[in-house]
Amino acid sequence: MTDTTPSPREQLATQLAEAVAEALRQDLERQARALLIVSGGSTPLPFFRALAARDLPWARIEVTLADERWVDDAAPDSNARLVREHLLHGPAAEATFVPLTTDHETPEQGVDEVATRLEGLAWPASVAVLGMGGDGHTASLLPDSRELDLALTTAAPAVAVRSPSQPQPRLTLSAERLHRARRHFLHITGEEKRDVLARALCGDDARELPIRAFLACPVAIYWAP
Numbered sequence: 040m041t042d043t044t045p046s047p048r049e050q051l052a053t054q055l056a057e058a059v060a061e062a063l064r065q066d067l068e069r070q071a072r073a074l075l076i077v078s079g080g081s082t083p084l085p086f087f088r089a090l091a092a093r094d095l096p097w098a099r100i101e102v103t104l105a106d107e108r109w110v111d112d113a114a115p116d117s118n119a120r121l122v123r124e125h126l127l128h129g130p131a132a133e134a135t136f137v138p139l140t141t142d143h144e145t146p147e148q149g150v151d152e153v154a155t156r157l158e159g160l161a162w163p164a165s166v167a168v169l170g171m172g173g174d175g176h177t178a179s180l181l182p183d184s185r186e187l188d189l190a191l192t193t194a195a196p197a198v199a200v201r202s203p204s205q206p207q208p209r210l211t212l213s214a215e216r217l218h219r220a221r222r223h224f225l226h227i228t229g230e231e232k233r234d235v236l237a238r239a240l241c242g243d244d245a246r247e248l249p250i251r252a253f254l255a256c257p258v259a260i261y262w263a264p
């Protein structure tokens with residue numbers, strides 16, 4: 040017989056989708072629109088699929104990203120592509136998705152247009168679902184980027200980022216803007232990320248491990264092996 044038990048990562052994604060959906064429902068009882076910030080990368084895919092299946096008033100929900108690579112939105116490494124392909128399905132296709140790229144050649148040229156777009160959203164966000172890389176980065180607050188200090192301290196909503204460890208330039212929501220969410224969830228999987236998180240919890244220098252900027256939010260940690 041085939042084992043149909045969901046994997047721990049699928050169970051985690053379902054639990055996270057339930058928590059995010061409940062937060063959106065609660066806020067939409069009191070306000071006309073609600074904003075959801077999601078992360079890119081590979082971890083959120085089962086969460087996107089689980090959330091898309093939730094019964095929500097999607098037409099009143101705005102979705103944007105914590106960060107984006109400055110690539111065409113059909114490129115394999117575009118976070119917008121992941122959101123479009125895995126979250127904005129069925130009833131969830133009625134959500135308003137606000138991407139973080141423009142037609143400009145570089146994020147430095149496009150950042151003001153993205154900032155204007157972001158200012159028009161329903162702040163404070165209901166939820167920010169953060170991810171984390173093995174180097175302790177979250178969004179594109181990258182430990183080796185020249186712009187990390189700026190992104191951690193500026194009041195601007197978005198920052199253009201370049202980093203020797205990343206093949207493409209990126210655009211990230213600033214730490215200040217990511218803090219403007221009523222609830223923060225950290226979604227990570229695997230032993231390596233658990234160890235990085237454990238290390239981050241033992242210190243306070245966000246320049247070394249940028250995820251530290253959110254560990255006192257408070258943040259609800261969703262982890263599975």
Ligand SMILES: O=C1O[C@H](COP(=O)(O)O)[C@@H](O)[C@H](O)[C@H]1O
Pocket residue numbers: 078079080081082083105106107118169170171172173176177178179
């Ligand atoms: O570059 C990125 O990495 C992190 C984590 O990605 P994952 O593939 O390890 O899940 C992600 O949170 C961030 O949004 C993304 O752009």
